[in-house]
Amino acid sequence: xxxxxxxxxxxxxxxxxxxxxxxxxxxxxxxxxxxxxxxxxxxxxxxxxxxxxxxxxxxxxxxxxxxxxxxxxxxxxxxxxxxxxxxxxxxxxxxxxxxxxxxxxxxxxxxxxxxxxxxxxxxxxxxxxxxxxxxxxxxxxxxxxxxxxxxxxxxxxxxxxxxxxxxxxxxxxxxxxxxxxxxxxxxxxxxxxxxxxxxxxxxxxxxxxxxxxxxxxxxxxxxxxxxxxxxxxxxxxxxxxxxxxxxxxxxxxxxxxxxxxxxxxxxxxxxxxxxxxxxxxxxxxxxxxxxxxxxxxxxxxxxxxxxxxxxxxxxxxxxxxxxxxxxxxxxxxxxxxxxxxxxxxxxxx
Amino acid sequence: xxxxxxxxxxxxxxxxxxxxxxxxxxxxxxxxxxxxxxxxxxxxxxxxxxxxxxxxxxxxxxxxxxxxxxxxxxxxxxxxxxxxxxxxxxxxxxxxxxxxxxxxxxxxxxxxxxxxxxxxxxxxxxxxxxxxxxxxxxxxxxxxxxxxxxxxxxxxxxxxxxxxxxxxxxxxxxxxxxxxxxxxxxxxxxxxxxxxxxxxxxxxxxxxxxxxxxxxxxxxxxxxxxxxxxxxxxxxxxxxxxxxxxxxxxxxxxxxxxxxxxxxxxxxxxxxxxxxxxxxxxxxxxxxxxxxxxxxxxxxxxxxx
Numbered sequence: 122x123x124x125x126x127x128x129x130x131x132x133x134x135x136x137x138x139x140x141x142x143x144x145x146x147x148x149x150x151x152x153x154x155x156x157x158x159x160x161x162x163x164x165x166x167x168x169x170x171x172x173x174x175x176x177x178x179x180x181x182x183x184x185x186x187x188x189x190x191x192x193x194x195x196x197x198x199x200x201x202x203x204x205x206x207x208x209x210x211x212x213x214x215x216x217x218x219x220x221x222x223x224x225x226x227x228x229x230x231x232x233x234x235x236x237x238x239x240x241x242x243x244x245x246x247x248x249x250x251x252x253x254x255x256x257x258x259x260x261x262x263x264x265x266x267x268x269x270x271x272x273x274x275x276x277x278x279x280x281x282x283x284x285x286x287x288x289x290x291x292x293x294x295x296x297x298x299x300x301x302x303x304x305x306x307x308x309x310x311x312x313x314x315x316x317x318x319x320x321x322x323x324x325x326x327x328x329x330x331x332x333x334x335x336x337x338x339x340x341x342x343x344x345x346x347x348x349x350x351x352x353x354x355x356x357x358x359x360x361x362x363x364x365x366x367x368x369x370x371x372x373x374x375x376x377x378x379x380x381x382x383x384x385x386x387x388x389x390x391x392x393x394x395x396x397x398x399x400x401x402x403x404x405x406x407x408x409x410x411x412x413x414x415x416x417x418x419x420x421x422x423x424x425x426x427x428x429x430x431x432x433x434x435x436x437x438x439x440x441x442x443x444x445x446x447x448x449x450x451x452x453x454x455x456x457x458x459x460x461x462x463x464x465x466x467x468x469x470x
Numbered sequence: 471x472x473x474x475x476x477x478x479x480x481x482x483x484x485x486x487x488x489x490x491x492x493x494x495x496x497x498x499x500x501x502x503x504x505x506x507x508x509x510x511x512x513x514x515x516x517x518x519x520x521x522x523x524x525x526x527x528x529x530x531x532x533x534x535x536x537x538x539x540x541x542x543x544x545x546x547x548x549x550x551x552x553x554x555x556x557x558x559x560x561x562x563x564x565x566x567x568x569x570x571x572x573x574x575x576x577x578x579x580x581x582x583x584x585x586x587x588x589x590x591x592x593x594x595x596x597x598x599x600x601x602x603x604x605x606x607x608x609x610x611x612x613x614x615x616x617x618x619x620x621x622x623x624x625x626x627x628x629x630x631x632x633x634x635x636x637x638x639x640x641x642x643x644x645x646x647x648x649x650x651x652x653x654x655x656x657x658x659x660x661x662x663x664x665x666x667x668x669x670x671x672x673x674x675x676x677x678x679x680x681x682x683x684x685x686x687x688x689x690x691x692x693x694x695x696x697x698x699x700x701x702x703x704x705x706x707x708x709x710x711x712x713x714x715x716x717x718x719x720x721x722x723x724x725x726x727x728x729x730x731x732x733x734x735x736x737x738x739x740x741x742x743x744x745x746x747x748x749x750x751x752x753x754x755x756x757x758x759x760x761x762x763x764x765x766x767x768x769x770x771x772x773x774x775x
Contacts, residue, residue, distance in 0.1 A: 293485045295754040297713045298731075298747050299492065305735050306499040402612055409614045410716055410732060425614060429621075429721060436622045443615040451610035 162387065165463040172459020175452040182449055186249040194227040195239040197246040198417040205237040209437065231441050235431065244441050247421040250414055251449055254334055254404040255397040261339035262400075263393045266346025267385075271377055273347070274354030285351070288344045296341045300403070303337045304412045330414040334404055342396070349392055353385040387464035395457035398450045405446050421446040475763060482755045489751045490540075490744065494533055497743055505549070523549060525740070536744065545748075546741040550734075556745035559730060564749070566636060567719070567726035571711045574646045578653035578707070583700060585654070586661020587693070590669065601658060608655025613714040617648035617721045634723040645722050649714045653707050657700055665696040698769055705761040709754050 141149075156164075166172060195201070203215045209232045216226045231240035273284040308329050315324035324332055357363065358381060366376050382389075407413035408422030416423070424442040432439065505519050520526045524535060539546065545556040589601040624631040624644060632641055668674065669692060677687045716728040731750065734742035 289481065290485055290488065293481065293755055293758065294489055295709060295712075295751045297709065297716075298750055299489070301716075301732070301735065302493060302496045302743075302747070306496040309500060398610070405612055406614070406713065406717060409612075410720055422612075422614070425618060429618060432618070432621060433626055436626050439618050439622065443618060447607075447611045447615055450612070451607060454610055455606070 158387070162464040166459055169459045169462065171455055172463070175455035175459070178448070178452045179456060182248060182452070183252065186245055186252055190242060190245045190249070193239075193242050193245070195229075195242050197238065197242050197419055199238065201233065201237040201239070203237070205233060206235055206435070207233040232435075232438070234427070234438065240438065240441060243419040243424060244421075244445060247419040247424050247442060248445055248449065250331070250418065250420045251401045251404060251446065253331070254338075255401040255449075255453065257335055258338035258342070258400040258404075259393045259396040261335060262343045262346050262396055263389060265339055266343035267350045267382065267389055269343065270347035270350025271354050271381055274351040275358060275373065275377055275381065277355075281351075285348075288347055291341065291344045292348075294341075297403075299341060300337050300407070301410075301412060303340070304333055304407055307333045307336060328414060328418055330418070334407070334413065338400055338403070342400070346392055346396070349388060350385060353388055354381050357381050357384050391457065391461045391465045394453065394460050398453040398457070401446070401450055401453070471766075474766075478759050478762065482759055485755055486748065486752055490537075490748050491533075493744060493747045494536070497738075497740055498529060500738060523741075540744075540748070545745040548739055548742050550737050550739040550742065556741050559742065560727065560745055560749050563725065563727035563730045566724060567715050567728060570642065570645050570649060570718070570724070570726065571708075571715055573642065574649035574714075575653065575704075575707060575711055577646065577650040578657055579700070581650075582654045582657025583661050583697065585658035587665055587688075587696075589658065589662040590665035590696075591688075593666065598662075601662070605655040605658045605662075608651060609659065611651065612717075613648050613652060614717045614721065616651045617644065617718055620644045620648055621721070636722075636724050641722075645718045645724060648718050648721075649711060652714070653710065656707075657703065660699050660703060661696065664699045665692060668692050668696040671695075698765070701761065701765050701768060705758040708757040708761075712750060712754065 190197075201213075203213050205213075207213060207229050209230060210228050211232060212220065212226065212228070220226050229239050229241065231244065233239055234243070269284065269288075273281045273288075311324055311329045311332055314321045315329065358376075363376060363380055366380055371379075404413060405420065405422035405425075408420035409426045411423070411426065413422055414420040421442040425439055425446075428435070428439040428442070505516055517526070524532060527535075536546070545560075547553075547555050548559055551559065585601055585605070589598045592598045621633055621644065625633045631644055632638075633644075635641055636645075674687065674691060677691050682690075712728070715726060716732060718724070719726045719728040720732070727746065727750070730742065731746040733739075734746055
């Protein structure tokens, strides 16, 4: 078998194509583990002290709003007779009598309002409303905006032109005017719906005002998200891996789900997070001018609004909701900035 | 340029018509009417009133009548404030709102831009840090919080500023400050980041290399380029000022346009709802248009589409 090899022969040397042995394989192993997009972002995020602090504050606010009311002895609508207009940590006469009799009375940490309702629990419930509005509205905006933007960007051409013209029009509509009008008008058909159709009775459980806010926000605020997602998709769909996927026979649905949406995830998360404080901002504004969440459900905006009437006698009542709303918005703003720096540095203007 | 403006104007007119139509449709979804408020009038009176203001006709006829009259420049009479036309109420309210809103926008720009520049020029020093912290907190505070805290300090505790009305210059201080707070913070953040970007550009180094003085370098090269994002922000700022004016006018009981808008909705004053909504929408749309066109004139790098 062994023949002397002709140096001019083009015949391939079979020994070059033998399976690699163990040592050779080891030399090819990449020493450092490749860092995935998420881990890289997370590492940058964890280093950012301000963003981490605001993240912790947000978690604490969530506990304050969703867990603590379960253990709090008063409820937000409970009117305690004889304990109206108490100062923080003060007790009313009937309560002092109970205390003297040896019973335990939970203190009103922030006092009570003019109807004898504990301010602390109302602050918790108000924060709950703010957080709910911020989260649910942003998720709705994310869903509508990203689906709309992806479809427009992916199909392009006339579809894109038509869909984006609609976005342009909604974008120029002064949102706050329509929001106020819708908030006032939507209440009535929703109430009717909840009372007449049994399948919609859940509307009453959540509250008509809250549902109104969700509908209004998702009707008007998705356009910004749609624009951002569209521009992302427009650049992403020209990438080679999309062409490769299409060449391998992937359908539009698969390309959108597996490639386009996954790759614009960073932008989506950042934009959604930054949407939360603006939704909370608007909700508190609506409640403040009296067309937000319906009484007796408290909202931080409506608490501040009622506190103004007693500003000369009870100025401290204004501080609790005012500080709370500012804290929530500030933390979400800083968290959003941190996420942007970590996951989507390009977005910084 | 002309084509671009024409296209934008056309789109604006369409948006305005859309807003008017939506408002008209929404208005009648609310049960109750303008004449039902305090004491319910008899059926005959109600019918007579409805007939007088044309509210008995089918909605589509009412819509057509309103639109035809509106194009002729007649916004009708208020259904609630007897004897006053909608345009009278709007013009008196707007004079008040425009003063407060205009002042606050002016102050926001006059304070925000220098603050941002100072922060950028002192990057990393304590002055920069102070401005950043204040501005970051500033954009997290809703205008009603600012307004009420100002009120607690200056009216309740110190008792030096009046809490309601608008008769002397002292009355303007708190509403204008409350409205200007957020935009001032926002503009200084915007100005700082764009100034930092401009300061890092090559043409700044060139300017320094050719021996331009610090003053001319900043004014001729840096400021002119860095102020562009602030110009773009003016459009949203006008819309924000409007939103803020609803709150501030409520807190300080100022008889402005924001108050008129909210109360017209709560009173079902149909002609007033239409009038104020169209007026405010037109104002915002027009201002956005002006800002967009101005932006393209200021920055020759941007091509008109």
